[in-house]
Amino acid sequence: MPKWLKIILKVTGGIIALVIVACIVISVYIAYNKQKVLNLITTELNKNLNGTLTIGNIDPTFFKGFPGVSIVLKDVMIKDKLWANHRHTLLNAKELYVSVNAMALLKGTVDINKIEISNADIDLFTDSTGYSNTAVFKAKPKDNNKPEDKSSSTAQLKRFELSNVNFTVDDRKAFKLFKFQAQDVNGRMDYPATGWNAHLKLKTMVKSFSFNTQKGSFMKDKLLTGPFDIRYDSKSKLIVVAPNKLGIGDDTFTIGAKFNLAKGPADFTINIVNDKILWTSAANLLAPNITKSLNMFNIDNPIAVTCDLNGSFAGGGDPLIFVTAKVKNNTVTTPGGKIDDCSFNGIFSNNYINGKGLNDDNSIIKLYHFNGKYKQIPFTVDTAFINNLNVPVATGIFKSHFDVAKLNPVIGEQSLKFTKGTADLKLAYKAPLINFKLNKPILSGTVNIKNADVSYLPRNLHFKNTGISLKFAGNDLLMNNIRLQTGNSVAYMEGRVNNFLNLYYTAPEKILITWQINSPQLHIAEFLGFLNARKSDAPIRSKSGKVNLHSQLNTAFDKGKAELHLRVAKVYYKKFLATDATADLLLADNSIRVQNVRVKHAGGSLKLAGNIIQKGTVNTFLLNTQIDNVNTSNFFYSFNNFGLKSFTYQNLKGFLSAQAHITGSINNEGNVVPRSINGVTTFELKKGALVNFSPIQSVGKFAFPFRDLENITFSNLKGQFNINGDKIVISPMQINSNVLNMDVAGVYSLSKGTNIALDIPLRNPKKDTAIVDQNERNKKRMRGIVLHILATDGEDGKIKIKWNKNRPKKEKPSTEVADSKQ
Known part of the structure; x- marks a missing residue:
């Protein structure tokens, strides 16, 4: 081994040994002087606090923090001076571990290797006045005249760890509450010249993340997991x-x-x-x-x-x-x-x-x-x-184009059912939202339906090739360019509903539709569905108890009213034909009110007003009518002889004027219920003729063999009928004709019970034509032989003629003379 390497190893080993010895010495010193060191640390730290810091115990941890100097502080608590008032402890930690770099200490700096906090509560509290328990930390006075000491150092934290730490920021003044339960947080710190960087991983339960405690917490009881990279620029x-x-x-x-x-x-x-x-x-x-x-x-x-x-x-x-x-x-x-x-x-x-x-x-x-x-x-x-x-208020522009049959599931099939056609919608809307549903919207725009086949189910009416243009203007609904066709009837309609949107959502039964209707031809038989009582289904309610769209629409159709003003070129009903018809109708809840009906018919005119009350399959009606100068034969033909069997349109000619005030019943097929008519009818027949009337002809065979009874003419005939069910009471009336005169009174029955008295003088009226004075002519009218005849029911259902043997005697002498000559 080279000598220089030996020297380096020896120096390094010496330094390490020195550090170890120093750490051992410090640890031993702390271990044998725990109370003294604890008092020193507590006293020193409390100098910078507006409150108290207490530490329950202190222990050195040589091996855990090696080669640093490390200690464990137990039962650490920090309280501000007003703790007794608010009872919020800033820090309450069961264990607080601190490891300091021993070499850095020798250089005069504090370099914290690691801080671990476990089983702790950190509570940053601010009361409603703005006072915070963070005031426990004294602010360091700043002396602007004192130069900055660049040689001083600050403590640097390298690593930190939190385990089972509850962190709370409770700001009562700002109504903010942030509470985190840090289950495991690990991080490390770097200190570049610009500030510091932190890299951490966390596993934290959010107990409260409230920017406004009056509205509650974001992410409540959610677990946060993941890394964070944080940078601070000083x-x-x-x-x-x-x-x-x-x-x-x-x-x-x-x-x-x-x-x-x-x-x-x-x-x-x-x-x-x-x-x-x-x-x-x-x-x-x-x-x-x-x-x-x-x-x-x-x-x-x-x-x-x-x-x-x-x-x-x-x-x-x-x-x-x-x-x-x-x-x-x-x-x-x-x-x-x-x-x-x-x-x-x-x-x-x-x-x-x-x-x-x-x-x-x-x-x-x-x-x-x-x-x-x-x-x-x-x-x-x-x-x-x-x-x-x-x-909340919603606004927007709604557009749609679709086959109109797709509306059936939306509106339900209780009122309308579409089978063909297209719809185009463009609606601008503004509406408040109640439970996030549009309520009473203000609409503007149009709905156009073209070439549609639609059925109105409550009345069993079917329309084809229908066109409708709806326009919303504020709360009102305008209906333009409407074409309805059912069978051979065609109608062009313009309508309006004032205050439609308000009523639709609040009181659909109060909706009134005003229609202007023009038609080249209407066949009334195709509209007999209006005689049916409208079906009234119970309101359909959702699970929440609110009436749904189906019910609103059905109620509008079922309970709403329609005011119709008709102008029709031709009106057909069975054999009846009228022209230039006008009428005002009000369709209400199971009733039809008819006013101002005027038509031209059979060369004359008819006026009519009345009311129909719908009750299931039978409807009652009240009718007031006026007939002016109609062709009698055509009139009787059009109304199927009014149910008369022995007297038909072929037996009568002339021009009829009449007034009728009657009540009765009519079924859903448009037929009068037998024996239901009651009322009074007065009439006047001008230029009349009785043609081939068999009851008169049967009398004439033996009473007037030389007179033409096939065509009996009379210039003016007036009378009154009282109708009571199937009985028509004929008030006494005089019939003056070219062939014979007669007085008629009695009862004509549509079933059984006919009993008509006829007083017929044998005197030929032609002899009196030269008498100019009407009074004189009336005196001679019943002179001579008078036949007293009774028309009653025959066994074959036809009228039978016989002598009126039981007639009451008249008091006038002229009449008695006539009777004696029979």
Whole structure:
């Protein structure tokens, strides 16, 4: 071995031996003078404290810290001078291990190899006045006139370890609470000229991470695991946490941060990124007030999110929060339903308007390029905003184009059912959100439906090739360019509902639709469904007890009212044909009110007003009608002879005017219920003729063999009928004709019970045509022989003519003379 190498080894060995001896001496000294050393350390440290530091015991640990000088402090406690008031101990450590570099001590510097703290509680407390127990550490007075001592050294920590340490920052003034349960933290420190660097691995349970204790904790009861690389620049007083992977619960995030210590309490910026996280996992990391809202939604597959937090550890209130999210071809569940194939870019910020605070009132959610399918209906919302989470309001523009049959699952098939056609929607909306569901939206825009086949199920009505244009203007709904076709009927409609949106959500039964309807032709038989009583289903309620969209729409259809103003060129009903028809109708809850009906028919006109009450399969009606100068034959033909069997449209000619006030019942097929009509009818027949009326002809065979009874004409005939079920009571009336005169009174029955008395003088009316004076003509009308005939029921169902033997005798002498000549 070379001599020089021997010398080096000897010197090195000597130094090591010297260090070992020194450590042994120090350790032995401490071991035999523990109380003295403990008192010295305690006394010295308490000089710089506004409070007390107590150490229960001290032990040297030679082998654990070799070649450094190491000791273990047990039961270390630090209390500030106001501890008795707030009872928060700054430090309470069962064991505090310190290892110091012995060689550095010899050079006059303190180089801490390692500090280990185990089974400890660190509690940084600030009360509501701003006083903190960190005031236990005295601030070192600064003398601006004294030059800086560059020869002095500071203690440098190389390694540290925390085991089972509870760390708390409880700021009652700022309403902040940070509590961590450090299960295992290992770190090392480097000290470049610019400051220091720290590299650590942690395993820490978050018990509270509350920027505002009134709203709760972020990441509560989540385990944090992973490495951190931290750098401090002494010139800028900036702590930078390099972005790194950190496990939070079951998810891994990339987290970076900055802490600015230049101005009092640190300002911070924290950046959090996760490219693949489930919605529920992300929601459960946030404060309860946010989590509660987010849990009303769900996104099936993982999404990409970023979160930036900017704030200060001083003062109250939340930090600035800025979150982004990207959703691609996902399934989103909302309180209003499920959205498939959903994609959007989302942004959340609690600073919508600068200067209005960082809070829920000033928060906003922005959704860009939001598109998806709701119950197979595709839609797009270019930009949607939801601002003010305390009283949230949603705005946006909704667009969609789809086959209208896809509406059936959305609106339910209790009122409307579409089988063909397309729909185009473009609606701008603004609406408050209640439980994140649109409530009473203000809409503007249009809904256009083209070439649609639709059935209105409550009335069993079917329309084809239907076109509808809906326009929302504020709370009102305008319905334009509507074309309805059912069978041979076509109608063009314009409608309006005032205050539609308010009523739809609060009182759909109060909705009133006003229609202006024009039609080239209507076949009433195709609308007999309106005679059916509307089906009234019980409101459909969700599990939460709220009435759903189906129920709202059904209630609007079932209980709402419709006011119809019709102008129809031609109206058909069975044999009935009318032209130039006008009418005002009100369709209400199981009733139809008819007003101002005017039509041209059979060369004359008809006016009508009334009401129909719908009761199951039978409907009651009240009808007031006026008939002016209609062709009698055509009129009777159109109404199927009004149920008369022995008297048809072929037996009567002339021009009829009449008034009727009747009540009755009609079934759902539009047929009058037998024996249901009651009321009074008065009539006047001008230029009338009775043609081939068999009851008169049967009498004439033997009473008037030489008169033409096939065509009996009369210039003016008036009468009144009282209708009581199947009985028509004919009030006494005079019939004056070219062939004979007669007085008629009695009962005509549509079934059985006909009993009509006819008084027919044999005197030929032609003999009286030369008498100009009407009074004189009336006196001679019943002179001579008078036949008293009774028309009754025959066995074959036809009217039977016989002598009226039991008729009451008249008191007038002229009548008695006539009777004696029979």
